[in-house]
Amino acid sequence: MRAGLSLGEALPATRPLRRTTMAHEIRERLADEILFGHLAPGLRLDEQSLADRYGVSRTPVREALKQLVVTGLAETLPRKGVVVAIVTPERLALMFEAMAELEASCARYAAAEMDLDERQQLVDLHQMSVAAVEARDADRYARLNLEFHAVVLRGCHNVFLSEPAFTLRTRAVPFRRAQFHNDAERLDHSFQEHLSILQAILARDGEGARAAMRRHLAAASEASAQLLRREA
Numbered sequence: 001m002r003a004g005l006s007l008g009e010a011l012p013a014t015r016p017l018r019r020t021t022m023a024h025e026i027r028e029r030l031a032d033e034i035l036f037g038h039l040a041p042g043l044r045l046d047e048q049s050l051a052d053r054y055g056v057s058r059t060p061v062r063e064a065l066k067q068l069v070v071t072g073l074a075e076t077l078p079r080k081g082v083v084v085a086i087v088t089p090e091r092l093a094l095m096f097e098a099m100a101e102l103e104a105s106c107a108r109y110a111a112a113e114m115d116l117d118e119r120q121q122l123v124d125l126h127q128m129s130v131a132a133v134e135a136r137d138a139d140r141y142a143r144l145n146l147e148f149h150a151v152v153l154r155g156c157h158n159v160f161l162s163e164p165a166f167t168l169r170t171r172a173v174p175f176r177r178a179q180f181h182n183d184a185e186r187l188d189h190s191f192q193e194h195l196s197i198l199q200a201i202l203a204r205d206g207e208g209a210r211a212a213m214r215r216h217l218a219a220a221s222e223a224s225a226q227l228l229r230r231e232a
Contacts, residue, residue: 023067026054026061026064030050030064030073030074031071031073034073034074040084042083042086043083043084044080044081045074045082045083047062050064050065068082069082072171073170085171089225092175092224096172096218096220097221098168099165099172100213100214100217102161102165103165103169103213104217105156105161105210106152106153106155106156106161106165106213107197107201107206107212108156108210109157111200111201111203111204111205112204112206113155113156113157118155122151122152122198122201123202125147125148125151126148126195126198129141129144129194130191132144132187133187133188133191136184138180138187141180141187142180145190145194146169146173146176148194149169150169152201153165155201176224179220179224179226183223183226186223190216190219190220193212196216197212197216199212200212
């Protein structure tokens with residue numbers, strides 16, 4: 001998104017709200033816009049502009065923004081109100097370090113606990129990513145990457161591991177997606193790293209899956225750090 005773009009210009013057209021809890025629906029849609037890079041860090045999330053966009057009062061928008069702040073996707077700043085969160089390189093490194101610990105543990109348990117359907121789903125996602133890599137389709141690969149990790153996290157069958165892992169992954173998604181656009185080789189490397197994770201899980205090699213996931217997230221952390229340094 002170019003500098004100086006208004007919130008109204010930044011957001012694409014939206015469909016009518018359908019869910020009973022409007023605040024929840026608005027929060028999910030804003031989260032998607034942030035996660036897929038359509039709302040830049042530091043952009044002010046104006047209540048009235050959002051209320052006009054969704055055709056609702058400011059009350060559900062205000063509640064949705066509170067929920068976004070809780071997830072870490074937005075923050076409240078003095079005299080500016082709620083803005084899309086800005087992540088420093090130091091904070092990003094800490095976030096990836098914690099995420100690597102959680103996801104590595106999830107992968108270790110997933111190797112033992114995933115059923116046949118879950119294993120097949122992981123295989124299918126990896127095979128679908130081949131076309132995205134060959135076409136250099138960073139957006140499609142980013143979506144498949146997100147789904148691949150989600151299957152692994154759910155596959156550990158331990159919500160006390162997967163839920164905090166999902167929370168951290170939510171905060172990291174904008175950076176994961178951006179790195180695929182800024183480093184053409186990252187697509188190939190990520191694909192091969194996924195293959196190592198997949199092979200270990202299919203072999204029911206818990207320690208191998210744990211180590212492969214840690215290597216994968218260490219590489220993702222470095223790629224994201226390079227992106228931040230380049231932007232700085």
